[in-house]
Amino acid sequence: MSILRGTKKLLLAAGLAGCGAAAAVLFTGLHKDTESFKAHASSASLLLPDYKFINLHNYIATKWDYNWDRREPNSLIAPIKGDFGSLPECDQDDYNRRLEKAKSTATRHLLLIRHGQYRMDADTDELRQLTSLGRDQANRIGERLKELDLPYTRIIKSTMTRATETAEIIHTHLPDIPMTACDFIREGSPIVPEPPISNWKPEPKQFFQDGARIESAFRKYFHRADPSQKQDSYDILVCHGNVIRYFVCRALQFPPEGWLRFSLYNCSMTWVAIKPSGRVIVYTVGDTGHLSRAQMTTN
Structure with missing residues (x-):
């Protein structure tokens, strides 16, 4: 005592x-x-x-799980049978060669862009289009991405109207970058938040459906580079606040239920890097350096 x-x-x-x-x-x-x-x-x-x-x-x-993406090299190749020390040296050399071949060497960068401000009074997704301010915000993030002058690999846009319109404006600043659409990164309710909030209570079936879809999106885009990838890649994902916040929690191996504890401005940028070792680095969350104070909105 x-x-x-x-x-x-x-x-x-x-x-x-x-x-x-x-x-x-x-x-x-x-x-x-x-x-x-x-x-x-x-x-x-x-x-x-x-x-x-x-x-x-x-x-x-709690320790960091290096095999979080199931791409840790020693989990991708068949182990050597028997006692390692008693095996012929040629078998050990073959195992080591296969192990090296399975290792990533490039870093995958994911730039997550939240859509611009949109008409929240509309009844359907098709009518929830960007406001005039939302288009201005999209132009500013497009200019910011162009100024960064990174070797972008592709633009992936959510199929919801507000994200699609934002991505198309961004694409005018990066016309040579291929752009595709993805249903997986549509807005939704990823997981019941902790703590809950009283003014937002989706039905359990919505978490059940959206959660599986958004988790699938995480597994699709968040992983270390394939060993065949020799150069660092830079993917731009134009999507939604709930999706991005869930991604950040999952990528850092934080409790995913905490996704609602922080907020993101419209057309903010969140930058996540996945190193060859499986380590994850978040450079920015909700960066708004490209926006004026008057352009910083959360709806």
Whole structure:
């Protein structure tokens, strides 16, 4: 208990007695095993009255899954049978060659663009067209992408009207980049959010249907490069706020239920890179540097 008392004094001296997160981190460092950590929970109630200790411990213990896209090289080739050390050297060399051949060498960049502002008072998707401001926003992100002058591979647009119109405006700035449409990245309800919000409650069947589709889109576009790809690629996906937020959570291996905890402006840019090792880097989320303050809208 002397360590616990000393920790309390340290926290109080630092002015952190009311900060649950900071206290929880220190306690986690002191008590590596779960049972010990839980045993001191009641003693720390003054500092951490409302914290769920076991959840924090489990979160910190979570490791990065390098085979999240099922493209980790050693999972793509058949293993050598028997004891590795007892096999002929030629078999080991063959295994190593196949392992190297299965490795990615290029980085896949995904630039996720949310559509421009649109008419929310319309009853059907066909009538939910971009507003005048939405077209201005689309022009600005088109100009931004052109200014970046990256070696873009393709533009993939959602088949919903507002995203299609946004993509077509972007395409006027990048006319040489091939453009295709994809139903998978249409707007939807990816997963029940946590915490929920009172003014948005889709029916369970909507999560069931949309969630499978949006997860399919994630698996289609988010993965490391094929070993045959020699140069880095830059795909532009013009889609929707819910879809992009879910993608970011999944790509970073964060709890996907947290997708509704952040927002994205219209025609903002989110930049995700998938390295050959399977590591994921997010360079920007909802970047609006190309928009004026008056052009920053969320509907």
